[in-house]
Amino acid sequence: TVALSDKINNLSESATIRMAKLGRELKAKGVNVISLSFGEPDFSTPENIKEAAKKAMDENYTYYTPVSGYPDLRQAIVNKLKIENNLDYDISQIVVTTGAKQALANAIMCLVNPGDEVIIPTPYWVSYSEMVKLADGESVFIDTSIESNFKITAEELEAAITPKTKLFMFSSPCNPTGSLYSKDELESLARVFEKHPDIYILSDEIYEHINFSGKHESIAQFNSIKDRVIVVNGFSKAYAMTGWRIGYLAAHPTIAAATDKLQGQITSGTCSITQRAALAAYEGGLDSVIAMRDEFLKRRDIVYNLLKDIDGVKTNLPEGAFYFFPDISSFFGKQTETGETIKDSSDLALYLLNVAHVATVGGDSFGNNDCIRFSYAASEESLVEAMKRIKDALGKLK
Numbered sequence: 001t002v003a004l005s006d007k008i009n010n011l012s013e014s015a016t017i018r019m020a021k022l023g024r025e026l027k028a029k030g031v032n033v034i035s036l037s038f039g040e041p042d043f044s045t046p047e048n049i050k051e052a053a054k055k056a057m058d059e060n061y062t063y064y065t066p067v068s069g070y071p072d073l074r075q076a077i078v079n080k081l082k083i084e085n086n087l088d089y090d091i092s093q094i095v096v097t098t099g100a101k102q103a104l105a106n107a108i109m110c111l112v113n114p115g116d117e118v119i120i121p122t123p124y125w126v127s128y129s130e131m132v133k134l135a136d137g138e139s140v141f142i143d144t145s146i147e148s149n150f151k152i153t154a155e156e157l158e159a160a161i162t163p164k165t166k167l168f169m170f171s172s173p174c175n176p177t178g179s180l181y182s183k184d185e186l187e188s189l190a191r192v193f194e195k196h197p198d199i200y201i202l203s204d205e206i207y208e209h210i211n212f213s214g215k216h217e218s219i220a221q222f223n224s225i226k227d228r229v230i231v232v233n234g235f236s237k238a239y240a241m242t243g244w245r246i247g248y249l250a251a252h253p254t255i256a257a258a259t260d261k262l263q264g265q266i267t268s269g270t271c272s273i274t275q276r277a278a279l280a281a282y283e284g285g286l287d288s289v290i291a292m293r294d295e296f297l298k299r300r301d302i303v304y305n306l307l308k309d310i311d312g313v314k315t316n317l318p319e320g321a322f323y324f325f326p327d328i329s330s331f332f333g334k335q336t337e338t339g340e341t342i343k344d345s346s347d348l349a350l351y352l353l354n355v356a357h358v359a360t361v362g363g364d365s366f367g368n369n370d371c372i373r374f375s376y377a378a379s380e381e382s383l384v385e386a387m388k389r390i391k392d393a394l395g396k397l398k
């Protein structure tokens with residue numbers, strides 16, 4: 001047997017990746033599986049971006065890049081943050097990373113000491129708590145439910161803060177719930193952080209452009225706390241570039257420099273060709289982004305109407321991202337046709353995979369066991385079919 005480190009043994013496998021794997025295995029056996037477990041736009045990367053990558057190779061952008069990314073890309077990110085978000089940053093505050101995922105990991109590794117507490121509202125994206133574990137930090141969860149549209153209040157935040165709190169991390173638009181914090185709601189959280197000058201705020205804004213309710217609001221807009229906010233964003237979701245592996249963070253220059261030092265030791269700068277493609281994405285405007293968002297909105301409405309119609313399922317109306325996170329706890333304790341009892345959200349997700357042949361993910365891996373998550377980044381036709389199959393399968397539980 002191989003003696004792996006305690007650190008890796010204590011780490012959980014990503015539940016979304018596990019469900020995608022199970023779905024693929026079933027598919028390989030010839031079963032017609034509809035995969036809604038992954039958070040990936042089903043659109044192609046826009047042509048202008050692909051063209052820029054081809055050109056980059058021809059022009060020999062094939063060498064190591066500066067660890068924080070090419071200066072012109074970092075400047076384009078500065079411009080983007082100013083124009084789209086009205087946030088002022090200097091290029092020294094921008095670090096390009098291997099996906100938003102690495103930006104989050106960087107920030108946690110650079111800020112969290114063993115025993116430090118990291119406050120995370122539930123439900124949260126599966127990797128947050130695992131990254132905190134890797135830094136030997138302690139996750140402190142603030143539970144929410146569908147009744148509050150999965151959002152926390154300033155009072156709940158205040159109550160979770162202790163002298164050990166180092167970091168607060170959240171996503172808005174939220175994966176898995178699709179909830180958005182309004183400007184007023186963010187301001188009320190910012191007021192709490194004003195009273196606690198030792199706490200940093202990791203703001204995951206990767207779903208910024210998949211927003212059905214208007215303007216994106218960043219918690220970094222409140223100048224009293226901006227120095228302590230680490231804004232994380234990227235290209236995977238807005239530009240359908242999940243495989244390209246590029247994201248970034250914007251932070252206080254000391255945090256940006258620490259991040260540069262960290263990734264200088266473990267990954268170096270992300271792919272040179274991808275960086276040229278990302279520059280083209282930001283220079284190319286938002287037309288393709290808006291077209292994809294409109295398509296997601298259409299699908300959201302279709303799925304919402306079908307989902308509302310399923311007995312025993314409660315759902316919010318997601319305002320952003322491309323997921324539903326319905327409460328399915330009314331099925332707990334019920335029996336399948338083969339006599340197994342559905343005990344929790346993972347059991348239900350497995351049941352839906354095996355009986356409805358629809359891959360979803362149990363909410364327990366997102367810190368909320370009453371719900372399941374599925375993505376609607378799939379064709380209208382397969383979404384309609386998936387909802388029909390889910391309804392039939394749930395109807396069979398006794």
Ligand code: PLP
Pocket residue numbers: 039098099100101102125171174175204206234235236242246247
């Ligand atoms: N943050 C959230 C909330 C996500 O859902 C994801 C991807 O699923 C990421 C970050 C990571 O994105 P990237 O592909 O840029 O690493």
